[in-house]
Amino acid sequence: MLKKTVLLALVVVAVAFMGSCTKATKLIGTLILQTGQSGDVQNCKVQLFVSSDLTGSPVKEVVSQMNTSVNSPFTFDDPVEGYYYLIAWKDLNGDGVVSDKDIVGIHGGTYRPGYGGSQVTIKDGKTTDVGEIVMLIYELKISASGERVNGAAETNFTYSFNHDVTISSLTITFPGFTPITDPDAVGAKTAGTSYHSDGWNTGGGTMPTGDHTLQFIGTWDSTPFDVTVTVSVG
Numbered sequence: 001m002l003k004k005t006v007l008l009a010l011v012v013v014a015v016a017f018m019g020s021c022t023k024a025t026k027l028i029g030t031l032i033l034q035t036g037q038s039g040d041v042q043n044c045k046v047q048l049f050v051s052s053d054l055t056g057s058p059v060k061e062v063v064s065q066m067n068t069s070v071n072s073p074f075t076f077d078d079p080v081e082g083y084y085y086l087i088a089w090k091d092l093n094g095d096g097v098v099s100d101k102d103i104v105g106i107h108g109g110t111y112r113p114g115y116g117g118s119q120v121t122i123k124d125g126k127t128t129d130v131g132e133i134v135m136l137i138y139e140l141k142i143s144a145s146g147e148r149v150n151g152a153a154e155t156n157f158t159y160s161f162n163h164d165v166t167i168s169s170l171t172i173t174f175p176g177f178t179p180i181t182d183p184d185a186v187g188a189k190t191a192g193t194s195y196h197s198d199g200w201n202t203g204g205g206t207m208p209t210g211d212h213t214l215q216f217i218g219t220w221d222s223t224p225f226d227v228t229v230t231v232s233v234g
Contacts (some may be wrong), residue, residue: 014082023125025123026070026078026126028074031072031105031132040103042069045061045089046086047061047087048061048088049084053176080122082121083121083122084108084122085118085120086116086120090102098113107133110165116187140225142227143161145157145225146158147229153179153207154199156182156198157172158197159197164190165188165191165218166220167186167218168219169181172197174207175208177208214228
């Protein structure tokens with residue numbers, strides 16, 4: 001009887017030990033502020049979505065840790081096994097959505113409305129490390145340049161946007177001249193595509209050099225904008 005009791009006790013201890021060795025399910029990563037950006041990635045929302053377009057409510061949300069302004073780890077404890085899309089952002093203007101001047105990043109890409117990046121796979125009993133999530137300031141940037149051509153008789157401009165936008169007007173001001181509106185600039189513009197405003201001339205004279213201004217008015221991510229870019233033409 002003594003031997004049986006000891007054996008039974010050993011079995012109970014073994015079962016308890018095996019239960020205590022069950023591995024936890026975790027999802028970890030680090031928010032990294034992209035070089036050249038200014039801001040603080042600490043205390044950002046980090047959210048998991050089922051939908052690739054990040055619609056609906058997040059299935060789980062944590063806040064990134066206090067570490068440094070350019071480096072902030074995060075941990076999801078006990079997330080449910082499955083496939084998700086991850087977004088991290090700081091709501092700087094308090095409007096409850098990703099909007100102008102917020103800091104934002106996604107797993108496997110650069111954030112834009114309706115794009116969730118690459119899928120994250122979580123498995124029970126595993127720690128999944130998504131690595132670095134690069135964080136950027138969500139803002140509209142317009143790049144523009146200009147040059148005189150045809151013996152300086154004409155001036156051409158090239159411009160592009162870092163996000164999809166819709167232009168309602170483009171007004172160009174040449175030094176010493178009244179501002180002129182380009183009717184061909186109106187419409188939807190795709191991020192990263194170069195657009196042109198060509199053939200500006202005085203009807204035979206030499207086009208001016210110096211600082212020109214291009215005023216873009218339109219909408220971006222359902223938000224109106226009015227941006228003036230200075231272009232130096234030599």
